[in-house]
Amino acid sequence: MSDHSVFAPLLPSDHVRHSCSSDGDDNAREPHVILTVDELSTGGDTTNVSEVDDNPYAFIGANRFDMPGSTTVDPFRNNTPKIQGLYEWLKIVVCLPIALLRLVLFGLSLMVGYVATRIALQGWKDRNNPMPKWRSRLMYLTRFSARTILFSFGMGVFHLFFDLQSKPGFSGCSSTFSSIVQTLAHFCAPTSPQLFQLLLLCLSWYQWIRRKGKPAPRAIAPIVVSNHVSYIDPIFFFYELFPTIVASESHDSMPFVGTIIRAMQVIYVNRFSPTSRKHAVNEIKRKASCDQFPRVLLFPEGTTTNGRSIISFQLGAFIPGYPIQPVIVRYPHVHFDQSWGNVSLAMLMFRMFTQFHNFMEVEYLPVITPHENRKESASRFAQRTGHAVASALNVVQTSHSYGDVLLLSKALEANQENPSLYLVEMAGLEAAFHLSSLEAVDFLDVFLSMNPDSRGQVEMHDFLKVLRLKPCNLSEKMFGFIDVQNSGKITFKQFLVGSAHILKQPLFHQACESAFTACDSDGKNYILEQEFGDSLMLSIPGSSNNEIHGLFTLFDADGDGKISRDDFIVCLRRYPLLIALFSPCLLRQIFP
Template sequence: MWITRLCARCILFSFGYQWIKRKGRPAPREVAPIIVSNHVSYIEPIFYFYELFATIVASESHDSIPYVGTIIRAMQVIYVNRFVQSSRRQAIREIKRRASCDRFPRVLLFPEGTTTNGRNLISFQLGAFIPGYPIQPVIVRYPHVHFDQSWGNVSLGKLMFRMFTQFHNFFEVEYLPVISPLDDKETAVHFRERTSRAIATAMNAVQTGHSYGDIMLHMKAQEAKQENPSSFMVEMTKVESLFHISSTEAVDFLAKFLAMHPDPSGRVQYHDFLRVLRLKACPQSAKIFAFIDVEKSGTITFRQFLYGSAHVMTQPGFHQACEEAFAGCGGAVKAFIVEQEFRDFIQPSSPSWNEDEAHNLFMLFDDNNDGRIDKDDFLSCLRRNPLLIAFFIPQPQQKGLDVNEVIEIV
């Protein structure tokens, strides 16, 4: 194993990191079995392997990164798929198992879950804090004048090339005091907050409500060639806390929003909003759009679209309203509804719609184009397009349903 560590040192040297400035000291493994660090570049896993011989928690995709992938595998990596709950649970169990036994190396986590510019912190994931073991926070810095070494909007190949062609690159590491759980009753969330504050204070940085989910949104907007992809970042930590929707769901909402062809400023016009949701301009459609358009500007941003959609979807009566809508359309007596039943049910909320316009909305629900909508397809479509529930809310006289308890836009 010492040969692999020597290779790691040679890689650091070849990338221009001949002198590494250190402040503080790493705590003994028995004192702090878990290390957390901010994450700026792909250099940190190589350094920590050389310096601490630590086990890293990493995404499976990192295994294929040149040089870094080899080092990660040698670090007895704990792989995790952050989008699969069972994988996250398994990773936490493995972190706890290794941290509890002195036979294993330290466990290293980058709780931000992605690289940042090194000047700010984004929200920490909970994985390092749930096991409840003492943690040593570590800070890395890359002082520079001409070449920013952070792995942001630059390809890995270009970043490596710039490092190779620069005679010397600067790298600093600072070991902070160990942070231990206050007692058995301290939550992982509070433990995380204390640790992130310590790191942010030492960095003299601001911690934002952004998370890896915002990186996903940024990349999606970039793929769509939006002029300002950062305007589609919404501080997913706050969104998840407020509405309990996942980053994957937020990316799905962004895909729908991008289909509305936002202008260079990232705003969508009313007619494009109607086109994608297959709606006709009518009082009910106008009411839905006005609910999202909180600025009353006649256009909406992705943040407004996401917040409005998520707010509706997380209303206490939303799922009940979806179930009752399917039953009211004809699903109470059979396992599917047909187009005529669909049209008859939405007619009270859209009396001006003609047959073709109602058919267009029906086809949004009829995924397999077989002329009928089963319950799973109906409920799934409303989860993807929660604003449409406004057209399916039963009238107040039906079953005594209080519409205002279900959704605020009707």
């Protein structure tokens, strides 16, 4: 090793402990950040020193990064979020009276199903075991209510009872209901029963539910996965399969819905809790392995999309290693996109109630089994299943995830002109940087405070303003580190990847601790503004008192006039790019 270099990465202090022992025992026990030397020549290749000089983060081992590829696909965009065109407005006016009838039928069906479910659940305490058969039979009434809800959303009554005839447990009652309908038709339209059928047709919402293929027996495929487009999906599957579902914990508190899904012996999961996710996987495996439980249904995308692409699959359905039957759902349309994307639930329901009819297609795909006697990795199993679903839908599969939904929601809250610009395909970034969705949302909050333009880009002066930095050589290098395209502007994805690249460096936390120790000159475990300013003068010479005070208040989150260790670490985790400010004081600590 030759001369010490500020451009070489930090190493643990024990790597060169022998070289520090001459400073005395006290100094040897202090936490140090040790800068070692990289050879400037390796295998005959010479490092470009000017490139190293322009990298303000080389001292923690952070090289310049390559941006992951991007796609222009927005899998969450509803193509008809607003009512447009004379035809749509006329249709709404014509359908308003019918919509009221549909709403009444919807409400009555929901109430009947809710009451039946409450009766089925009454006194049942052992919910870890399969539901007793007599309680399951009571749930047929709730399943019938679900089918009636779909009818209020649009299948003709005659189609309804024909469909019920084929369902186990319904065959005895459907003929009776059919007789009732025929009697109503006779009395309501003595001269023309077809008129009554026309009224039922107008009441219809899902005029046709076209099926292709059949559900595989539970013994063959105990787990079913489906793409997720609308809130209609789970209603259909509840009626069709009466499965055990995996749902967010927040669904338990939803009126009516929470009670009904409890009867399905729902597996709750908190997507942000590793413990909860692990418990959910164990429950999926336990219930899938027991024939007494219903089959398990999951929507592995974890959120709804517009149906024109498939996003990354979560692994919960694939870790147990059981055969899986994929199912695909489509909602063909011309004037009204029924997907639950960037549109409120109330507006979506209103638009659906005021359509003449809507269409739904359900296709059961061949069962997919794990390779090599379940030795195939869960991620590979998920990839094969995702490819089968995407191929059947004839769409692409992207690396978006629920994290992108959180980013999209944050951008919408901030009234951004084009929220889709802030989608980053979080699944890929999570894998590359072990970056959580909540961390990404925090970085978006910082980026939005930089006042991005209509194209979602931020200029250097806005970047520096939020970080409380003045224009100087170091701050320009910090911006240039993120501006990988040298355009003078940065996008959110560049900011996120650059920040995550710094934050997830193995030596980042050590550098933060050592920087705090270097600034806290007398070891009192907090930093005063004067000490903070003295440290900053090494990296940004000539800073005014106001500029120093601005940065100090950024670190002093609680406003008590001093920066604690926690204040310091939390601020650098929120603004990891600021770690570059402390490289000179770290050097001074090592080479006084």
